[in-house]
Amino acid sequence: MGRNRVLGGGADLRLADDRAAGHKQRMKRDFPHQPLQFREYPLEEMRRRARAFADDLNHRRTVRDFSDRPVPRDLIETAIETARHAPNGANHQPWHFVAVSDPTLKRKIRAAAEAEEKAFYGGRASEEWLEALKPLGTDWEKPFLEIAPWLIVVFAEQWGHWPDGRRRKNYYVPESTGIASGFLLACLHHAGLATLTHTPNPMSFLGENLGRPKNEKPIMIVVAGYPAADAVVPIHAVQKKPARDVVTFL
Numbered sequence: 001m002g003r004n005r006v007l008g009g010g011a012d013l014r015l016a017d018d019r020a021a022g023h024k025q026r027m028k029r030d031f032p033h034q035p036l037q038f039r040e041y042p043l044e045e046m047r048r049r050a051r052a053f054a055d056d057l058n059h060r061r062t063v064r065d066f067s068d069r070p071v072p073r074d075l076i077e078t079a080i081e082t083a084r085h086a087p088n089g090a091n092h093q094p095w096h097f098v099a100v101s102d103p104t105l106k107r108k109i110r111a112a113a114e115a116e117e118k119a120f121y122g123g124r125a126s127e128e129w130l131e132a133l134k135p136l137g138t139d140w141e142k143p144f145l146e147i148a149p150w151l152i153v154v155f156a157e158q159w160g161h162w163p164d165g166r167r168r169k170n171y172y173v174p175e176s177t178g179i180a181s182g183f184l185l186a187c188l189h190h191a192g193l194a195t196l197t198h199t200p201n202p203m204s205f206l207g208e209n210l211g212r213p214k215n216e217k218p219i220m221i222v223v224a225g226y227p228a229a230d231a232v233v234p235i236h237a238v239q240k241k242p243a244r245d246v247v248t249f250l
């Protein structure tokens with residue numbers, strides 16, 4: 001009986017496979033596809049590339065002391081281009097990046113962020129949250145928002161629009177914008193720039209100051225530039241959990 005069940009299961013699987021193949025063929029006919037452009041490397045080259053990438057990114061640190069040294073716009077454009085190519089729900093690309101270098105706007109953003117952060121550190125945040133932030137040495141003052149040459153504000157598009165103006169649902173918006181932001185940070189670091197992921201709480205003032213529509217929600221400011229000559233980072237942030245605590249191979 002067990003044997004028959006296995007045979008039956010196999011036939012069912014083959015039938016299901018055939019149906020799936022037919023369905024895939026129809027999909028490819030209705031929605032055109034193109035050959036994948038895939039770069040394959042010899043195994044040793046793969047190991048070298050993975051190691052080099054890991055070594056580079058393992059040296060990324062969140063920086064809070066910035067220099068005002070200018071950074072050319074094309075580097076920021078390249079980093080945003082990397083972010084735009086991130087995987088995302090249904091390829092709706094539910095994001096918008098606003099790159100700010102204008103000193104007047106940066107001053108405005110700093111003033112608004114500091115007003116919120118003053119309230120946050122002054123009692124709006126829970127004791128537990130403030131305790132968690134202590135080892136990082138952060139407070140309400142955010143001079144980097146004016147000093148650093150670039151503030152890249154990442155907006156999550158909560159919903160989009162069809163060409164006829166109807167509202168279009170977006171999918172996996174937090175995941176998609178989170179991955180895109182990771183790509184952005186990785187590219188900026190890889191290019192040789194220092195970054196800070198800054199999330200003033202709350203940050204709705206960003207949409208108002210930057211003239212973004214109501215369907216976009218700011219999720220972070222990526223501060224980018226050169227580090228100050230005397231920049232330091234908290235030891236607390238350098239200490240990462242060992243792989244055995246955060247990785248499982250099965």
Ligand SMILES: Cc1cc2nc3c(=O)[nH]c(=O)nc-3n(C[C@H](O)[C@H](O)[C@H](O)COP(=O)(O)O)c2cc1C
Pocket residue numbers: 060061062063064136138197198199200220233237238
């Ligand atoms: C979603 C998110 C929000 C963050 N918000 C802030 C922030 O508002 N201010 C700040 O100084 N750092 C912020 N950080 C940076 C973290 O404190 C930092 O990534 C963490 O301490 C680890 O340090 P590392 O980035 O150097 O590895 C944020 C990071 C993330 C991912």
